[in-house]
Amino acid sequence: MTQQHSRPQWWHDAVIYQIYPRSFMDANGDGIGDLNGIIQRLDYLANLGVDALWLSPFYRSPQADAGYDVADYRDVDPLFGTLEDFDSMLSGAHERGMRIIVDIVPNHTSSEHVWFQEALASSSGSRERARYMFREGRGEHGEQPPNNWQSVFGGPAWTQVPGEREWYLHLFDTRQPDLDWRNPEVLEEFDNVLRFWLERGVDGFRIDVAHGMIKVPELPDWDGSQEMIEGGNRGPMWDQEEVHEIYRRWNRVLTEFGRDRMMVAEAWVHPPARTARYVRSDEMQQAFNFDYLLTPWDADKLRRVIDTSLESYSAVGAPTTWVMSNHDSVRHASRLGLSHPGQRPNGIDADGEQPDEALGLRRARALIMLTLALPGSAYLYQGEELGLPDHTTMPARYRQDPTFHRTNGEQIGRDGCRVPLPWRADAPAFGFNTTGERWLPQPESYARYSADRQLEDADSTLELYRRLLAMRHEYGLGHGELVWQESSRSDVLSLTNGGVTLVLNLGETPVALPEGQVALQSATDAISHGQLAGNAAVWLTTP
Template identity: 90%
Template sequence: MTQQSPRPQWWHHAVIYQIYPRSFMDASGDGIGDLNGVIQRLDYLANLGVDALWLSPFYRSPQADAGYDVADYRDVDPLFGTLEDFDSMLSGAHERGMRIIVDIVPNHTSSEHVWFQEALASPSGSRARARYIFREGRGDNGEQPPNNWQSVFGGPAWTQVPGEREWYLHLFDTRQPDLDWRNPEVLEEFDNVLRFWLERGVDGFRVDVAHGMIKAPELPDWDGSQEMIEGGNRGPMWDQEEVHEIYRRWNRVLAEFGHDRMMVAEAWVHPPSRTARYVRPDEMQQAFNFDYLLTPWDADRLRNVIDISLESYSEVGAPTTWVMSNHDGVRHASRLGLSRPGARPNGIDADSEQPDEALGLRRARALIMLTLALPGSAYLYQGEELGLPDHTTMPARYRQDPAFHRTNGEQLGRDGCRVPLPWYADAPAFGFNTTGERWLPQPEHYARYAADRQLEDATSTLELYRQLLAMRHNHGLGNGELVWQQSLRSDVLSLTNGDVTLVLNLGEAPIALPAGEVALQSVPDAISNGQLTGNAAVWLTTP
C-alpha cells in the first residue's frame, strides 16, 4: 500500500551540492581545502542555484582515509579550520538560502579515537572493548582470524591485537575499527553527537555506510566477495534488519529539533525496494539512488530504473534522490566516454582505456537534463557543473587511497575523482589556492574547465547547470510528476513533468522533435534542421 506523503519538505525537491572539503577551495595555501575556502565560494554556490550543501568529513582525524576515520566527532580538524570557522560557514550558507548537511561516520571510528585507544589498553571482556567488535582468533593459539571476512579495501577484515588471541573487525582500513552497534553506550554516544551538530544549526546528516552498522550476530563465514553484486553489497555484514532500529531512534532525535531536519543514507543495497526501507516514515528522509548512478548509457535501462525507483519510494511516501557521481567513483563525464559508456571501473590510470573526453562531456551534459527533469531530489558532486573528468593518467606515486595501497594497486581507487577543483585557468594550482600547493596533482587540461573561463561563456557546462537549476525551480519540477511520452526509437527517451518536456537522444542518428518551444539544449549543436542530434537533449515548453 502506498504511503501518503505529508506536505513536501525541502528535501523532497532540493538540489544538493556535495563539497569534498580537501579538494574544493584552499584558503590557507597548504594544499588542502578548508572551511574558509568554502566560505570564499558561498556566493558562487548560491549563484549556481543549489538548495543545500553536503560536506564530506572535516572532523579531527589522522586522515588515513581522507577523514572517514574520525578521531573526534565534535571538533574540526586543524587541517580544515576551527569550530568557529564552521559556524561562520553555516551562517553564511543560511544567509544565502542554502542549508548544510554534514557527514556522520558511524560504522567505525579512527584507531586513534580515545575509545579505541582505551580498548587496546584494556583486557578482553572489558567495557572498553565491548564498544568495538573484538573476537578471539581461531586455531590453537588464536593465530587465525575469527572468520574469513574480507575488507572492502582489500585484504582481511581482521587485525590481531599484538601479543593476544583477540582480533578486531574493520570492514575498511585497519585504522578504521568497526563499532558494535548492539552496545547501548555506542547508541547513546551517537545520539549526543547528532545533538551536538543539530544544536549548532545543521540541517541534516549524510550517513556513511548506513547499511553496514549491524552484523549478523554469529559473524558467520562468508565466501562472497566485497564487490557490489547487481549494485548492492551482499553478505552477513550488510543490510541487516536491526539497522533500521538505529534510524528509528535517530529519527526521534532529529524530531527534538523540529520537523525540518533530515538524514540521507549511503546504503549500497539492491534492489530499490530494499533501499526504500531506509526511508520509511519513521526512519531517514532520503537515500542515494545508486541504481541510477550505476545505470549505463541505455534508454531502456534508464527508463526501467527510473520507474522502479519512483514506485519503490512512493510506496513508503519518500522522495527519490537522483545522483550521478560522488567522491567514491569515477566521474560520470569520464565513465560516459568509455567504450562501454556508463561502466564503473575501479579507477582509471594511464594503462587503462582512456575515455573519449569530448563524447563523455557531451553525454554528461545530456544526462543532467534527464536528471534535473525528474521529480524528487538530486545531488551534484563538486566540479560536475564544470564538466570535470577524472584525472585518468595520475601516476601511482601520487595515489593516496587506502584501497590502492592495501591491494598493491589492483584497485586503482578513488583519487582520480578527488582532484582539487580548477577555479582560475591561469593561476597557481588553477586557483585552488594562491601558493600552487595541492594534495593531489591536477592534469594540465583542467585549465579549459576552469570556472572563470566558463563564467564568461554562455555555452559552457557551468552556464547550462545554472539555467537548468533556475528553470527546474521556476517550474516546480522537483515536486512534479513524470509522464513518459511515446518515442519513435528505442534509443530515445521522452517525458513530461508539468509544462516541461524532455527529449534525450542516446543514439547517434538525429530524430525529429515533438511540438514545443526549445527552452534549453544540452550543447549548442543539439538541434540541426529541426532534429535532435545524437547524444544530446532538450527541454521544451508548451508555446
C-alpha cells in the first residue's frame, strides 16, 4: 500500500512533539512551566530527534481550562512569560532545526475576553452579542435553556444572563462562550490572529475543536452523548459542512506567507474518510488520527485502522498522522496496562482499576516501534519518551480539570496525564524547577522515569526513542511504502517499510522471527533463540 504525496512538504513525515507548557519545565520556580523553561530544554528536544514542537496555549487567559479559555489571542500570559520570550524560544527552536506549531482555540473565547465583556454590557440583538451564540430561553419568562444541549465537560451547555431572558451557548465550560462563526466579524478577527503569529515566524497551527464552530442554525434538541468517545462526536453542533469553508479561507491566509506553513485539525469525527475531508488540498494539511489512538491492543484492529487511514488520507493527497497520547487522554503507557488494554477511560483515580505499570510500559515501548515504522507523520506527547504513566492515585483535592468539577467527580478528567515532567530524580519537583513548587503533584514513582537517569541508561525508554527517531530518519520511513508481511499468528503484526521490517508480538507466546539483522528491540529480553517474546517488537534490516 503506497501513500501518495501531492506536495512533499516537511509535515508529510515530521515527528512532532507536543509541549504542554505548564507541565514541561518551570524556569522561574512558581510551579507552572513557562517559555523560558522550554528554552532551557531545546537542546534536549533537538537531541531527541524531533522535527517540530507543538505548544498548547500560552495566551492571556484566566486559566479556567488550563489556557483553552483565551482572553487575548495576541499576547502571552504572564504565567508563561512575554512575547519577547516567545520570540526567543521560536528562534532557538529554528536554530536547532525544529519548527514551531501553536494552538489556536477558535470555537470559543474566555468569558473575560473583551468581546464577551462587551456582549454582556450590551443589549439583545446588538453587534456585540452577535459575535456569540446568544438565544432567548424557552418558557413563559425565558427561564429554560434554548435547547437541551449538554456541555462536553458535563452539565448544561447554556448559561442565562442574569436578569434577562437570553442565554449563551458554551459547549465546554461556562467560562468558554461559543463564538458565532457565521458572523463576518469573527471570521475577519481570526484571519488577523493567524497573520499575527505567522508574521512572528510560526510554522503552523493546531486547531482546537476543529469539527465544532458551525452549528445547525435552528439549534435543534440533541439527545446523544457529548463525550469524545469511540466513533467521535455527533450531533448538530459537530462536523457541519460549512466548517470547511473556514479552513479554505485559512488556507488562503497561510499561502500569503509561502507554502511551508501548515494546520493540523483536532477533529473527533469518524470514520477516517470523514476526518480526511479536513485535509483536502485547499483546507488543512494534517488531522490527528484519533482512530489510531483509540485502537485497543489487538493485531487485527490495528492493521485495519492503519489500512483504512492510509487509504482515506491518500485519497485526498494528504499524509496520515499517528498519535498515541495527548493532553486529553490517559497516557497510553497506563491504558495499555489495564485489563482491557487500550480502552480510553476518562481519567483514572485511586478507586478505579490500577494499571499494571510494568506491562503497560512494555507494551508502550513495543507500540512506538509500530508507530514510527509507519509512513506519514507522528505526534509524541511530552514525557512518553520517558515512558511516563498517568498519576492514577492523585487525591481529588488537587484536581483542576473542569470536567471533574462539572460532573461532581463522576468523570475523573485529564489531570493525571498533565503532571509536571521529571527531569532529575534527586531534585525538588524532580527537576521541574528548583523550588519544589508544582501546580499538580507528581507521584513518587516518577523518580525512576526521570530524564537524567534515562540519559545514562542505554536500555532506557528515552534511548529507545532516540534510536528509533534516528533510524526512522535515516531510512526515510515517513516517506516510505508499507507492505504487510504474512504472519503465522493472528496476534502478530509484521510489515516492511523501506529497508526495515517490523515484527510486533501482541500476544504472550514467543514467535519465530524472519531473517534479518536485529537493529532495535523494544526490551532487553525481547529476543531469545531466534524468537520474539510476547508484548515486544523488533526492527530488522537486511544483512
